[in-house]
Amino acid sequence: MPHATVVKPANLKALWKLLPSISPKRKYLAGGTDLVTGANTGLNSAETWVDISDLKELRGIKETAAAVIIGAGVKISELEGSRLVGRWLPVLHAAIPHFASPSLRNMATIGGNAANASPCSDGACALCAEKAWVWLELKGKRRKLPLAALFKGPKKTALKKDELIIAFEIPKWKHEGAYLKLGPRSYFGISKVSVAAALEMDGGSVKTASIALASVAPVPLLARKTADYLAGRILNEENARTAAALVKAEVSPITDVRSEAAYRREMAGVLLARALGRIGRRGENL
Amino acid sequence: MENRRGGTFNIRCAVNGGKVEREIDPSRTLLEFIREDLGLKGTKEGCGEGECGACLVLVDGKAVNSCLMMAVQLHGKHLTTIEGLKGRDGGLHPLQRTFMEEGAVQCGFCTPGAIMASEALLRENPGATLEDIKLGLTGNLCRCTGYEKIISAVEKAKQLL
Ligand SMILES: Cc1cc2nc3c(=O)[nH]c(=O)nc-3n(C[C@H](O)[C@H](O)[C@H](O)COP(=O)(O)OP(=O)(O)OC[C@H]3O[C@@H](n4cnc5c(N)ncnc54)[C@H](O)[C@@H]3O)c2cc1C
Numbered sequence: 396m397p398h399a400t401v402v403k404p405a406n407l408k409a410l411w412k413l414l415p416s417i418s419p420k421r422k423y424l425a426g427g428t429d430l431v432t433g434a435n436t437g438l439n440s441a442e443t444w445v446d447i448s449d450l451k452e453l454r455g456i457k458e459t460a461a462a463v464i465i466g467a468g469v470k471i472s473e474l475e476g477s478r479l480v481g482r483w484l485p486v487l488h489a490a491i492p493h494f495a496s497p498s499l500r501n502m503a504t505i506g507g508n509a510a511n512a513s514p515c516s517d518g519a520c521a522l523c524a525e526k527a528w529v530w531l532e533l534k535g536k537r538r539k540l541p542l543a544a545l546f547k548g549p550k551k552t553a554l555k556k557d558e559l560i561i562a563f564e565i566p567k568w569k570h571e572g573a574y575l576k577l578g579p580r581s582y583f584g585i586s587k588v589s590v591a592a593a594l595e596m597d598g599g600s601v602k603t604a605s606i607a608l609a610s611v612a613p614v615p616l617l618a619r620k621t622a623d624y625l626a627g628r629i630l631n632e633e634n635a636r637t638a639a640a641l642v643k644a645e646v647s648p649i650t651d652v653r654s655e656a657a658y659r660r661e662m663a664g665v666l667l668a669r670a671l672g673r674i675g676r677r678g679e680n681l
Numbered sequence: 682m683e684n685r686r687g688g689t690f691n692i693r694c695a696v697n698g699g700k701v702e703r704e705i706d707p708s709r710t711l712l713e714f715i716r717e718d719l720g721l722k723g724t725k726e727g728c729g730e731g732e733c734g735a736c737l738v739l740v741d742g743k744a745v746n747s748c749l750m751m752a753v754q755l756h757g758k759h760l761t762t763i764e765g766l767k768g769r770d771g772g773l774h775p776l777q778r779t780f781m782e783e784g785a786v787q788c789g790f791c792t793p794g795a796i797m798a799s800e801a802l803l804r805e806n807p808g809a810t811l812e813d814i815k816l817g818l819t820g821n822l823c824r825c826t827g828y829e830k831i832i833s834a835v836e837k838a839k840q841l842l
């Protein structure tokens with residue numbers, strides 16, 4: 396048993412009203428796949444969990460003229476079937492089959508994935524490459540950050556106490572995408588390294604690029620130098636090789652139970668070259 | 682749903698087609714609720730960490746790991762456990778039959794979870810290919826069968842559903 400009590404506000408307004416009356420040792424409960432796992436293995440410091448899994452304000456995938464808006468409470472499996480994600484967010488779409496198992500995808504939320512701030516988060520990594528922004532709310536007041544700025548270190552975020560992730564806003568930009576993950580087996584496992592690549596193409600050339608990596612830095616990492624290098628260049632084998640060498644210099648992996656630093660660094664380059672190859676082959680360049 | 686005095690929760694839900702209303706301890710997981718409060722022992726606890734799939738059940742028709750869901754989150758929803766699966770004639774469900782016929786059950790500990798994962802998969806994708814079946818079962822570990830027999834049981838059940 397997790398040894399935490401659960402309270403369940405009916406809506407956001409009720410949530411902000413409720414918080415002052417409950418234990419200050421509190422946490423939000425969304426899909427529970429990180430929180431309950433931690434509690435079942437003895438890692439739970441909170442006395443009260445505030446269940447946000449049914450809050451309507453965190454649900455839904457919508458579009459505006461310029462952006463796709465994904466509610467923080469959207470399940471990973473909902474992203475899988477979404478027409479908007481399929482059309483506008485190719486990197487996120489490609490990441491989904493690599494995310495845990497089908498049943499965990501029915502539980503895990505995209506907001507929980509970001510709030511958990513694991514350097515291995517597939518959803519957060521893919522959304523960083525998609526140039527996502529994140530909307531936060533505290534006691535009715537909202538603010539917006541570039542998603543990459545939310546992450547401050549392993550399991551550390553820029554969230555203030557009680558601040559809630561409400562939604563992700565991802566600008567609509569025409570791009571190709573790939574997501575490659577190397578884990579202990581082909582599917583279902585925390586990554587040793589993942590690469591998310593989003594390329595805006597102009598014929599055979601890269602117009603702009605956005606590259607993010609998971610599990611090779613304390614946070615989901617935006618490889619800005621590598622992306623800058625690719626911008627304006629033809630997507631061919633030689634340039635992909637140079638980009639792979641650059642990305643190896645941008646990552647700062649560690650050795651832990653899942654993998655070794657040197658292997659992770661090497662494979663970050665290999666996966667990036669493969670991801671670029673995959674996108675290039677669609678345009679017949681590579 | 683409301684918190685009652687003493688911090689218990691009153692939940693209303695459907696379990697294997699029947700209405701259930703219970704006052705429960707909010708710190709209970711769905712798995713504890715199923716096994717200890719409802720006495721349905723078909724659902725198993727393996728790892729308690731989302732890794733093995735022995736605890737899989739369906740909530741509103743979708744497979745979930747009951748070890749990681751809190752019982753209060755079942756409020757207003759439909760739960761199906763292995764005990765709730767039936768064939769059209771009221772006897773064994775086709776998956777239960779083909780698991781036996783194909784030898785997909787050895788110790789049987791993973792079987793309820795593997796059947797629930799397969800049921801969710803075939804409901805969503807009745808034409809599931811071999812690859813779809815393998816992917817659909819990625820969250821279910823089996824230490825006995827080597828998976829081949831489980832996969833052929835699901836392929837066979839697909840023809841019968
Ligand atoms: C077996 C297993 C395999 C996994 N595999 C993967 C994988 O392949 N890839 C991957 O990326 N992850 C994986 N995970 C991790 C996990 O499933 C994800 O991080 C998931 O997205 C977390 O979402 P949740 O809704 O379950 O969060 P919860 O567990 O409910 O919450 C996680 C944390 O975020 C906080 N939180 C939740 N929602 C909000 C919000 N809206 N605002 C502010 N704070 C919030 C909670 O308080 C808690 O601290 C795996 C987990 C398990 C158990």
Ligand code: FES
Nearest residue numbers: 727728729734748
């Ligand atoms: S007991 Fe739930 S996944 Fe293992």
Ligand code: FES
Nearest residue numbers: 787788823824825
């Ligand atoms: S039959 Fe024994 S674990 Fe699968």
